Amino acid sequence: MMNCSLISAILFAVILGSTNAFFSHSNINARRTSTSSSLHMTILTANGQKVDFKEGSPLSSACAKLGVKPKYSCKRGDCGSCTVSVGGTRIKACVGKVPPMPRLKSLQEKGLEVK
Ligand code: FES
Known part of the structure; x- marks a missing residue:
């Protein structure tokens, strides 16, 4: 027992x-x-607009939604005519992706400026 x-x-x-x-x-x-990680968003700003975009989504569609019009030529990433500045980093809009949200809290609140 x-x-x-x-x-x-x-x-x-x-x-x-x-x-x-x-x-x-x-x-x-x-x-x-x-x-x-699949839900990470990045705030991009341009022309007084502040829009949330999914990290890694195409930068060309983000530019279109923000009203930024890069000058596209080859659309393959060769010529560089579509280069835009995203938070100070130069990215080719035709092949580039939306960058991850910066770690600085002030930049997270303000968003990355697209020029
Ligand atoms: S259009 Fe040529 S690099 Fe983007």
């Missing part, structure tokens, strides 16, 4: 331990970061 309760207690502890292995905090945090 004593052995039976001891064995059941050990089995319960083993089952409980294996359940925690599947739901450890590191696994939960890894899942959170993978889902939240």
Whole structure:
């Protein structure tokens, strides 16, 4: 009788331990970061407008929504005629992507200016 309760207690502890292995905090945090990374947005400003864009989306469509009209020529990234300044960084609008949000809180609130 004593052995039976001891064995059941050990089995319960083993089952409980294996359940925690599947739901450890590191696994939960890894899942959170993978889902939240797909929702990163970048604020771009131009002509008095402030619009949220998904990080990595085409810069050409972001420029069009903001009313910025780069001069497109080759549309392959060769000539550089469509180069725009996004927060001080020069990016070719035809092949460029919306950059990630800067880490500085002041820039996050103000947004990256597109010229
Ligand atoms: S149009 Fe030539 S680099 Fe963009």
